[in-house]
Amino acid sequence: MNTLPYRMPGVLRLALPVVLLAALAWGGTRLLPWTPHWYPPLHAVLEACAIVLALLVFALGAHRAGGRMPATLALLSSAALALALLGIGHLLSVPAPAGSNTLAAADAGAAFWLVAHGLGALVLLAAALLPEGRSAGPATHALCMLGAFAVAAAGYWLALVRPGLLPATFVSGIGMTGFARAFECTLVGVDLGAALLLARRARRHRSRLWYYLAAAAAVTALSGISFMLHPAPDAPSDLLAHLYKLLAFLCLHRALFAGAQQEQQQEQQRRAQPASAPAPRPALPDRYRALDTLAGAIAAARRDGGSVAVIVLDIDGFRKINSHHGWSSGDQVLHECVARLSARLAAGDLLAHQGGNEFIVVCRQAEREQVAALARDLQESMRLPFAPGGHCVFLSASAGIALLPAEPCQASQLLQMAQLASASARHEGPAHLCFYTARMGGAMRERIGLETMLCQAIARREFVLQYQPRIGMTDGRMVGVEALVRWRHPQLGLLAPGRFIPLAEESGLINELDMWVLREACVRAAAWCAQGLFSGRMSVNLSARQFQQPGLAQRVRAVLADSGLAPAALELEITESTVMHDTEDAADVLRSLRALGVTVSIDDFGTGYSSLSYLKRFPLDVLKIDRAFVRDLDGDATGAAIVRAIITLAHSLGLSAVAEGVETAEQVAFLKENGCDEIQGYYFSRPVWPDEIARLLAEAAGAWSTVSPHPVIQP
Structure with a gap:
């Protein structure tokens, strides 16, 4: 639920003031720095703000009057009008400072509060129980409005005309009466029940509407608890109850506003979709239904000595359908997948759609060989060509299988095992099949631990940079260094990029990490230049x-300006696959970088697309020969021919050639003989710490007397 801004744990944190007030109540309110003269103005401000918010909620529904609208909107916006009217009565009923006229006594204010809280609790519970997707027409909306006016009128009648019908709610010096306390406890229970129902619906749909409604119900319960704690009408706990009430209205407004946005987006999608297009998603059970079915199957298998298996199927290459042929074609493919998979399942098996391109199959009474055969059969069904929009498309499926273990296992755990197996199958390549093993679980726990700590690693200054020298072949000088990031993990020690860069890319932290590396490297280079040590x-x-x-050139310009490093002293390395993602945009970005005066190089050349067309179109400066080709120089005529061809190609296009991964004297001799411009590798130095680079620069003023091996420096 990382995409949603509101979480229920935040509501739990809001309960801390209530706990504090309850604790202070044992020692008396004199422990609080409070004077009753503060109460009237603070109460007026809080109640007035709550009334304004309630009217804004009512306005959301009033704008839709005369047409169809979600039933939730019709109910809550109408109730908000009644709550605003009751709030006005409550505001005018609160006793003011001595000498002021008041509308009624403090009991009237409490009566308005109780009626309003009762209406709010029942309406939130009704919203939680309303069938999903139910809409309301003008007639239903009008009935809701009439009901709201009726409840508000009843509240005024009870508080002002027949106050005797309502039992006393407050006793001076004692606090709330038993009636008021019991009534308020009941409403708090209703609020909490509504919050739980709404939170469950929110988890199922991952929708802002239900999250904010759940938060509104939970905060309303906190308001009721605070109201029960106050020993006098002007106590601080009463103001806290009003503050919670204000927050509840804010959550309610955010909920209905988010619901309106969601409805608008769905309407736009429906208008953009042709009338003959299929439904947006297959009508299959979702993950939660699959978990319920799986839990029942596990219980039956434990009772009867049977077996259960879960298959998670991931459709390989599905994203290219959406990107190349459009979302409508993707929906057609999903519906075809459902038809093919369903046709190959037994009567007792369940097919569920987990989302996107992932399906879940729950198999009852399936042994290892049977479920493996079924999984292969399902994979075979995906090999047949698809024809979305008249285009012929070939796909495959990766499968992960988990069998019910002998030890106790919950449904969610068994499904997670199958998902881990599916991830392992995808890692091995398209159309693979893997059974879950305990080793996968250990690897995933390590991965989750790394990802959790990775989020805080930059703030904790756990990332460090090492630098590897680049040596010019003409005179043996150190012509530059490459910055290489390392993670100084608190428990695992120094981690190489291969351990955490993929995690950073998947979690979206790679942008922040990239900018940190760029800033740190530029600051270090600027410091060496200022000391007269570095000119590469x-x-x-x-x-x-x-x-x-977007805005890469602007970010690089800002880093250069902040660090004081000259643009000519910075080289940016980009892989082939990066620039081939969108060649037109990539060309524009490369031109903007070149306009800054920085050098641009293609890293690991020869391992990606290696298209000669982009070398001609893109503004580049350097080709870096991948270490795999350099390693093949020793005794491999084909590898030598490839390296020689890359060097010749680079020079013919006016580019420099840099060889990575140089480890032997024979490789150095070959590269020098064939005109390679620069060399980088363990033959000269491993990546080392900044102090070691500075020492090398200071000792030789950046010059290496000959192209000869340097003692290997351990990090």
Whole structure:
């Protein structure tokens, strides 16, 4: 639920003031820095703000009057009008300072409060129980409005005309009466029940509407609890109850506003979708239904000595359907997948759609060989060509299987095992099949732990940079260094990029990490330049995600300005696959970087697309030969031919050629003989700490007397 801004734990934190007040109540309110003279103005401000918010909620429904609207909107917006009217009565009923005229006594104010709270609790519970997707016409909306006026009128009649009908709610010096306390306890229970129902619906739909409604119900319960704690009408706990009431109206407004936005987006999608297009998603059970079915199957298997298996199918390459042929074609493919998979399942098996391109199959009474055969059969059904929009498309499916273990296992745990197996199958390549093993669970726990700590690693300054020298072949000078990020993990020690960069990319933290590396490297290079030690280039790798973010040139310009590093002293390394993602946009980004005066290089050349067309179109400066080709130089004529061809190609296009991963004297000799411009690798130095680079620069003023191996420096 990381996409939603509101979480129920935040509501739990809001309960801390209530706990504090309850604790202070044992020692008396004299422990609080409070004077009753503060109460009237603070109460007036809080109640007035709550009334304004209630009217804004009512306005959301009033704008839709005369047409169909969600039943939730019709109910809550009408109730908000009644709550606003009752709030006005409550505001005017609160005793003011001595000498002022009042509308009624404090009991009238409490009566208005109780009627309003009772209406709010019942309306929130009704919203939680309303069938999903129910709409209301003008007649239903009008009935809701009439009901709201009736409740408000009844509240005024009870508080002002027949106050004797309502039992006393407050006794001076004692606090709330038993009636008021019992009534308020009941309403708090109703609020909490509504909050739980709404939160369950929110988890199922991942919708802002239900999250905010759940929050409104929970905060309303806190308001009622605070109201029960006050020993006098002007006590601080009464103001806290009004503050919670204000927050509840704010959550209610946000809920209905989010619901209106969601409805508008759905309407736009319906208008954009052709009349003959299929439904947006297959009509299959979702994850929660699958978990319920799986829990029953597990219980039956434990009781009868049977077996249960879960298959998670991931449709490989499904994203290219949406990106190349449109979302409508993707929906057609999903419906075809459902038809093919359903046709191959037994009567007792369940097919569920987990979302996107992932399906769940629950198999009853399935042994290892049977479920493996079924999974392969399901994979085979995906191999047949699809024809979305008249286009012929071939797909495949990766499958992960989890069998019910002998030890106790919940439905969610068994499904997670199948998902881990599916992830392992995808890692091995398209159309693979994997059974869950305990090793997968350990690897995933380690991955989750790393991802959790990765979120805080930058703030805790756990990332560090090492630098590897780049040596010019003409005179043996250190012509630059490449910045390489490391993670100094508190428990695991120094981690290489391969352990955490993929996690950073998947979690979206790679942008922040990229910018930290760029700033740190530029500051370090600027410091070496200021000391007269460094006159080469600082090379920094850019991730594909960073390159594709708008405003890259502006961000690089800002880093250069802040660090004081000259643009000519910075080299940005980009992989082939990055620039081939969208060639037109990539060309524009590269031109904007070149306009700054920085050097641009293609890293790991020869392992990606290796298209000669982009070398001609893109403004580049350097080709970096991948270490895999350099490693093949020793005794491999094909590898030598490839490296020689890359060097020749680079020079013919006016580019420099840099070889990575140089480890032997024979490789150095070959590269020098064939005109390679720069060399980088363990033959000269491993990546080392900044102090070691500074020492090398200071000792030789950046010059290496000959192209000869340097003692390997352990990090």
